[in-house]
Amino acid sequence: MSVQDVVTEAGRGTKATAAPSWMARARLGERALEMLIKIVALVSIASVLLILFFVGKEALPVLTSAEASREIGAGGLFAGHDGQHIWQPVSEIPKYDILPLLAGSAKVTIVALVFAVPLSVAAAVYVSEIAHKRARELLKPAIELLAGVPSVVVGFFALVVLSTWVQKAYGAEHRLNALVAGIGLAFAICPIVFSVSEDALRAVPHSYRTAAIALGSTRAQTILRVVLPAAGPGIAAAIVLGFGRAIGETMIVVLASGNAALLDPSLEHSTRTITATIAQELGEVVVGSAHYHVLFALGALLFLATFIVNFAGERMVHRMRARLGGSR
Amino acid sequence: MTTATASQARANWAEDRRSHFGDRALVVLTLVATLLILAMLAVVLLDVVVGGVHVLSWEFVSAAPTKGMTAGGIFPAIFGTVALTLLMTVAAVPAGVATAIYLAEYAAPSSVLARAIRVCIANLAGVPSIVFGLFGLGFFISTVGHAIDVAAFGGQPTYGKPSLIWAALTLSILTLPVVVVATEEAIRAVPRELRDASLALGATKLQTILRVVLPEALGGILTGSILAVSRGAGEVAPILFTGAAYFLPYLPTHLNDPFMSLGYHVYVLATQSPDVDRTKPLLYGTVLVLLALTFLLNLVAVAIRARTRRRLKSSM
Numbered sequence: 001m002s003v004q005d006v007v008t009e010a011g012r013g014t015k016a017t018a019a020p021s022w023m024a025r026a027r028l029g030e031r032a033l034e035m036l037i038k039i040v041a042l043v044s045i046a047s048v049l050l051i052l053f054f055v056g057k058e059a060l061p062v063l064t065s066a067e068a069s070r071e072i073g074a075g076g077l078f079a080g081h082d083g084q085h086i087w088q089p090v091s092e093i094p095k096y097d098i099l100p101l102l103a104g105s106a107k108v109t110i111v112a113l114v115f116a117v118p119l120s121v122a123a124a125v126y127v128s129e130i131a132h133k134r135a136r137e138l139l140k141p142a143i144e145l146l147a148g149v150p151s152v153v154v155g156f157f158a159l160v161v162l163s164t165w166v167q168k169a170y171g172a173e174h175r176l177n178a179l180v181a182g183i184g185l186a187f188a189i190c191p192i193v194f195s196v197s198e199d200a201l202r203a204v205p206h207s208y209r210t211a212a213i214a215l216g217s218t219r220a221q222t223i224l225r226v227v228l229p230a231a232g233p234g235i236a237a238a239i240v241l242g243f244g245r246a247i248g249e250t251m252i253v254v255l256a257s258g259n260a261a262l263l264d265p266s267l268e269h270s271t272r273t274i275t276a277t278i279a280q281e282l283g284e285v286v287v288g289s290a291h292y293h294v295l296f297a298l299g300a301l302l303f304l305a306t307f308i309v310n311f312a313g314e315r316m317v318h319r320m321r322a323r324l325g326g327s328r
Numbered sequence: 329m330t331t332a333t334a335s336q337a338r339a340n341w342a343e344d345r346r347s348h349f350g351d352r353a354l355v356v357l358t359l360v361a362t363l364l365i366l367a368m369l370a371v372v373l374l375d376v377v378v379g380g381v382h383v384l385s386w387e388f389v390s391a392a393p394t395k396g397m398t399a400g401g402i403f404p405a406i407f408g409t410v411a412l413t414l415l416m417t418v419a420a421v422p423a424g425v426a427t428a429i430y431l432a433e434y435a436a437p438s439s440v441l442a443r444a445i446r447v448c449i450a451n452l453a454g455v456p457s458i459v460f461g462l463f464g465l466g467f468f469i470s471t472v473g474h475a476i477d478v479a480a481f482g483g484q485p486t487y488g489k490p491s492l493i494w495a496a497l498t499l500s501i502l503t504l505p506v507v508v509v510a511t512e513e514a515i516r517a518v519p520r521e522l523r524d525a526s527l528a529l530g531a532t533k534l535q536t537i538l539r540v541v542l543p544e545a546l547g548g549i550l551t552g553s554i555l556a557v558s559r560g561a562g563e564v565a566p567i568l569f570t571g572a573a574y575f576l577p578y579l580p581t582h583l584n585d586p587f588m589s590l591g592y593h594v595y596v597l598a599t600q601s602p603d604v605d606r607t608k609p610l611l612y613g614t615v616l617v618l619l620a621l622t623f624l625l626n627l628v629a630v631a632i633r634a635r636t637r638r639r640l641k642s643s644m
Contacts, residue, residue, distance in 0.1 A: 122361030148626030150562025248456025
């Protein structure tokens with residue numbers, strides 16, 4: 001092999017790494033695939049915008065269409081009829097007062113939070129601060145499994161079993177009522193409130209605990225006066241996220257609340273929530289009618305409420321992380 | 329080091345004899361709360377299993393409902409649920425994995441786009457399922473389906489009506505966050521050294537992702553997909569208006585057919601049954617099948633995740 005050959009070989013070698021056409025084509029293919037990944041990543045943004053647009057589009061005629069507002073009546077969705085607040089969209093004179101529905105949603109959500117928050121936060125304290133490491137590794141997934149039970153199954157359980165228990169213990173006027181629905185909802189939100197609270201407690205730096213103990217506080221004092229307050233924003237976020245989940249839950253309340261749109265504060269009366277109303281009425285409604293648009297308006301309201309609530313919850317978690325992380 | 333002392337401190341806590349009354353009260357109260365939540369899970373599982381197990385038979389899972397849904401089986405509902413979740417997975421998993429790859433491998437931490445995607449994912453996870461149902465009706469059926477009908481079928485309602493494909497796509501958006509979160513976590517857990525080694529050997533970034541990172545993250549992708557399937561199979565609210573049917577004499581064979589589903593069947597039997605006492609056993613049986621499907625999938629996912637996490641910890 002002459003020197004010349006070696007030089008040409010080497011020359012070819014350099015050329016090969018510089019720009020053979022197959023490699024350029026491969027680069028192009030990669031570029032295309034990377035572009036595709038980026039475009040597909042935009043699906044989530046597109047979905048949120050599309051939900052906002054299409055739910056909003058069908059909801060808007062409630063405010064803008066003359067025909068719809070004539071049927072809804074002069075006072076809009078809160079007006080009431082002869083001093084009474086009635087939701088009765090299918091009748092000779094349709095009554096679209098959503099106040100009983102808002103009250104129903106509020107009632108069951110509050111009941112759910114009253115049951116779920118103390119239980120879940122206390123369980124989070126046990127799992128994060130007290131349980132052995134082994135026990136914790138079992139307990140956390142076990143509690144989170146509760147979130148894997150479909151809501152229609154929880155609803156069925158509330159309908160068949162829980163309502164009987166509540167009836168026996170309490171003797172309510174209606175067998176299916178706000179209390180039963182609220183307790184059923186608590187089943188659904190416990191895992192969320194627990195999980196977010198537990199994460200918040202574990203994010204509190206260990207130095208907080210050792211410092212408190214070194215200053216002579218008991219373990220209970222350490223937990224109640226140091227760790228819990230430090231995790232406060234995270235626990236608040238857990239409650240907020242639980243609220244968002246409870247207010248949007250559908251199948252449990254459809255099955256367990258009794259679905260009578262009564263406007264009263266009683267927990268032992270049947271009640272009807274926003275979600276249950278949409279679920280039960282949209283299937284039978286004429287597309288484009290005032291009733292149809294009002295149901296979409298309720299959906300839009302729900303979407304906005306959960307959007308704000310979830311956004312606030314996420315912000316709280318981030319802020320707490322940033323604060324605790326900075327002081328570590 | 330700190331974590332070791334932390335867990336030690338926690339471990340000693342329960343046995344500490346000198347602990348104060350307040351300490352012991354706190355332990356008891358929080359333990360009771362924990363047990364109560366576990367009892368919620370146990371009582372639901374137990375009731376459904378006890379009520380439903382004697383209904384299960386080959387006929388129950390292989391035959392169609394008869395006598396106005398007061399007898400027979402639930403095969404069409406099982407078939408519908410499986411078809412629905414399969415279609416949903418085909419749409420949700422690739423989109424979710426691509427999103428996770430973008431977030432974990434391509435986007436800069438401070439990227440505005442990445443932050444927007446994260447906000448939207450978190451938001452999608454929080455949107456009430458009934459709103460997805462409204463969206464499916466307003467977007468997929470009334471807009472996309474209707475446009476297809478006008479373009480290809482002369483305005484004849486062919487795709488502009490509730491059907492399998494629209495329900496599956498609606499569910500795929502609902503379950504997208506589950507896939508993204510699990511996959512991104514798994515991708516981020518792949519050690520940096522593996523990427524560096526691959527890049528140092530001359531692999532391109534995309535080759536590294538496809539041949540090194542993704543195979544390593546397979547456990548997480550699998551977890552996310554299984555959780556998504558479990559979630560999708562159990563959801564009822566989003567399919568109420570997008571394709572679920574009360575009763576069908578035939579199985580869905582086309583993408584634009586309506587379908588029966590287990591969750592919807594439970595809802596129908598529980599609320600619209602002509603004879604409550606005669607349907608109750610069937611209802612329990614259906615709930616048991618649905619719960620077995622979703623719950624077992626969940627259990628598998630949790631087990632895979634626990635194993636992946638343990639392996640990760642031991643390799644670090």
